[in-house]
Amino acid sequence: MACHNGKMVIYLVFRITPAMLCQKKHLFSMPYHPIRFFRCLVFFLIPSVFFSNRPLQAQEKFVPPPAKLITSFPFTVFTGGVILIRACVGDFPDSLNFILDTGSGGISLDSATCQRLKIVSLPSDKTILGIAGVRQVKFIYNETLHLPGLRVDSLNFHVNDYDILSSVYGEKVDGIIGYSFFSRFIVQINYDSSKVYVYSKGTFKYPKGGHLLKPVIASLPIQGATVRDGETIDARFYFDTGAGLCMLLSSDFVNDSSVFDPKRKFFKTQAQGLGGKANMTLTTLKEVRLGPYRFRKVPTYVFDDDYNVTSYPNLGGLLGNDILRRFNVTLNYDRREIFLFPNSHYRDQFDYSYTGLGIYWLEGEIRVGDVMPDSPAEKAGLKLDDVVIAVNNNFSNNIQVYKNILQSVGEKVKLIIKRDGDLQEHVMRVKSIL
16 A cells, blocks of 8 residues: 555554554554554555655755846835836937836827827727726837836837826826836835835745735736725725725725715715726725735725726725835735835825815916815815916925825815916815715
8 A cells, every 4th residue: 555655554554553552452463562563653654655656845946046136216206106207118218207007907108208209109909998988099019118227128008198197197197117017027116215126037035024915916916905894895906006095996896895884974076097087986994904904094985987997896996006105015926926014104194185176287287177066175166277376375386285285184275376367365174084
């Protein structure tokens, strides 16, 4: 039996010998003696090791070479933690702005940027899906991305219109870098140093004190998390560094799971993404748990996912970068791993402000683009297309600065606007969603 099945030999020995011992009997009809018994046991076990058809544990194990640091470069953080980096495309010397986005299944360029640089794109039958619609896209094939200290070849860029993103952040967004880049390297996003570190694929030692996630990664990483309010629900979500919010849930998931307390208040608002704007409501979840990390009173957007961007019922929505920026994140797509290390922003206060006001950068001016019904903005008398000249006597014309000022919960904010050529002053009290 030992020659064919090592397990059977061990089983027989221990099955038989206790009975023999109890009867003062022995193996091979010899007087019982502990030393002789041990020798018999060894006699049976040795063949099971040497003749078993099951291989031994590997004495030699092939492992990938250690990952090596290739380059590092700085990034800028926008509202909600969205990351902007600088890079060049092909032989064009102009440095372009790219959002680093795990929520992108490829890599892309803005259509206006392609026109400006006279980059030729080719028609395709492929479409992309955004929160506000579906679009058929053109492609630029076999192009090169130049990052500081790194050249990435053989990339197929799809072309999309990112005017809405440029107007939201007040900076020209020339493209989005997603899976096509992340799948080739180990990428570490460090919010303490405001740098991206790029490593070659290989064995990688994560620092102590963090937590290793094992997401599903096809083109977009999908991570399990727990949300708690009226009910406690375990679900899966997109892990999306390109989303400038904490959490986004589909209304189908919310209704079917009954996750929210029935007494929870919802505030009407809008959010922007691929495809344009989408109507949403804003509230808070009592708790969001990601691995061992717990966040309480988390601002959460809910929307009617008409195009099923969130892939319900497989997923509940997405985890955005206003949560993820609280960690230094290592993306190791090759090993299907994401490592989280809490950083200096881990305990930053969430943004609980509500104004119902949407402002956008358009042709060198900051204009009012959204005024939600019965919101502080409407009550303050603000209207669509008002040009914002100053907020609290800040005349910087910087939309990121103005948005930060408008997050001052409970305070009265003074806006100087221009309407029909006349300057007006409006005072708005910033409301809390808590």
